[in-house]
Amino acid sequence: MMNPQRVPMPGLPSSVTIWEVGPRDGLQNESTIVPVDVKVEFIDRLAAAGLRVIEATSFVHPSWVPQLADAEDLLTRLQPAPGVRYPVLVPNDRGLDRALALGVREIAIFGSATETFAKNNLNRTVDESLRMFDPVVRRARSSGLRVRGYLSMCFGDPWEGEVPIEQVVSVARRLIDLGCDQLSLGDTIGVGTPGHVSALIRALDAAGVAPDRLAVHFHDTYGQALANTLAALQAGVSTVDASAGGLGGCPYAKSATGNLATEDLVWQLNGLGVETGVDLRALVRTSLWMAQRLGRQSPSAVVRALATEV
Template sequence: MLVPDAGLPERVEIYEVGPRDGLQNESNTVPVAVKAEFLERLANAGLRTIEASSFVHPKWVPQLADSEELVERMNWHDDVAYPFLVPNARGLDRAIEAGVRHAAVFASATETFAQRNLNRSLETQFEMFSQVVTRATENGMRVRAYVSMAFGEPWEGAVDPAQAASVGKRLMDMGCDELSLGDTIGVATPGHVGALLDACVAAGVPMESIAVHFHDTYGQALSNTLAALRHGVTTVDASAGGLGGCPFAGSATGNLATEDLVWMLDGLGIAHGVDLDALVATSVWMAGELGRPSPSRVVAALAPSD
């Protein structure tokens, strides 16, 4: 058995985002029965945190308009957390009504993306999130905070690590339990990853509360993940089969594939609890439902050929 070196964690928690972040930009509607089965297959493959969907307005993300129905149809495993994204107060109302216990909010590290994505300024986004996080925690929910465009964005370019860290610290001070640093357009490099993590710790965010969320636009997702692990991160976001992409970067190839992450963790001797064969089979099945092959290289390598 491989033993991780002294600079790496013994175990990593994989935060699966495929059902929400992976499917949200699909142009063809995925039936709710398929989404429920996707969640079930992921749970059976050993994933213990699976972001299920979002209570976003159907006008903005039609693919996720069936969240309430999904809540009714999915099989809830007692040992699996199923977070739902809640973009605003109305989304939180829907989550509370549905009985959801884990929520996530999605903030911006930059002024331009806050204006374009949230219709808020960088500063006034905190007013909205403060109300959401406070009421969510009062209702017994655990809340994760995403900082999108934490490394760079299309309009302002590279993001100062201190700026992204400041946004993250303010979200954590509201009462969030976890902070996910998002490389939304996939421009991060290992050096930038280290700089941002150092800035977050300097700002007062505990390393054990930080997760990373990488896109593979420039082929850096795994190297960025390894850099984060060496800095002490133990939670990594990934999407089964590499589902998902960023609408703000035409060349974006989507999220870090969970299978690719698992393959690397296995090679490093880091425990994660996921059955790779079951996960590959799940992604092959979902690729069939979507009508195209999985972009995951590990899925392509391990999937049975016709």
């Protein structure tokens, strides 16, 4: 199989944690319901390929995201692999109840840097959503759970346009103050560029949110996801969200196309000499397998390039 030549760049982390979102964010917008046994096998294949953080599902109300209505069934069937973390998304106290009942050890909440998206996604203002998250985070932390905060629309909003950096920093700081262990900065509609990424991370650092508390979550709508990832790594971030095969989007923002493909990310990191622990060949086979079940070609450039070699 073709591999990139390893030529390290100075100033990058020696290793990167890939936060795999394919089973949750990647599949949530599929119009045809994916059978739960396919989802379980997908997660198992991702773990076997070396991914150590796999966001398994979400405890949202089934009417919001019908694709994830099988969350309990999926987690009941899932046999955790040693050393693999399986966080789940929870929107509220009821979602946390469901997660705790199944022994989940890590959750994520999903906030917004803009008012319009908060209202469309959570039916609340930014302030109201943070008030809703407060008891969820406190109860999760008191139960010994790790908590991640997603912050969407950090680089642009389809309704509000440009999002001021200071506005993002303000909401991010409030999520950290709630008790989130990590904050994932979302370029929900893929309009960010590397300079913007660097500036936001610097501003967050100045506000007391260091790069080691951050992750980045880029969409490739305008082909900027890998460039933005490199800028984030150069700024000190070492956790990157990605979706196997480039699956996903956002059901509440129609201009949000696919996530950064995990294979494309691994190819770049392999070339940079940054360790991920991921077997690219096994990962490509997994995405080809899932593409067959979805009935379409993977949008990942690396998957397409290596399809005949694995």
